[in-house]
Amino acid sequence: TQLLEQSPQFLSIQEGENLTVYCNSSSVFSSLQWYRQEPGEGPVLLVTVVTGGEVKKLKRLTFQFGDARKDSSLHITAAQPGDTGLYLCAGPSGKITQGGSEKLVFGKGTKLTVNP
């Protein structure tokens, strides 16, 4: 099963600062998804990246998929308290189950706190 390592594990910053969090693997992924999870809620999809070198923007969030499709990053510009949450990356496991399906594996997440 392909593994995803996320860093940093925790990040606490002041409002207005910029930050980057990373999702790395030694394996090639056909696609990667980024989710944000707020306390007491389920994860919500932010973006899916599928092409090596792809850059996607979502307001102040910029997502990049590495050229070799082994890593991805999320950059937040001028962070706001509303950006606080657990950021998770997820990708296909690389293994087909007995049921003929491929599961999605998640990294352990980066817990971001943006202080006012």
Add this chain to the structure above:
Amino acid sequence: DTAVSQTPKYLVTQMGNDKSIKCEQNLGHDTMYWYKQDSKKFLKIMFSYNNKELIINETVPNRFSPKSPDKAHLNLHINSLELGDSAVYFCASSQGGTRSPLHFGNGTRLTVT
């Protein structure tokens, strides 16, 4: 209009009891999932059903039994609860395939005492 709803939100019970968590989705998706999130926030898949058929069955104790009466519902029954079962359990649905986004419910926090 909640897309994926699961009940209950909180479940506190004693060791040895049997409990169920219910999940319903109104998105018309064919695939539904149960995920477990431990105290360190690690999210791990337990089961997946596609149109009522079990397609992913991870290595979980057989005390956990999913049931899908129809493609809009996926329930999770847990027998003989143990302390280590304490976690947040998330139901999710998708159109299927690893590029389709997962739509999660808001979780059921299970505490076994």
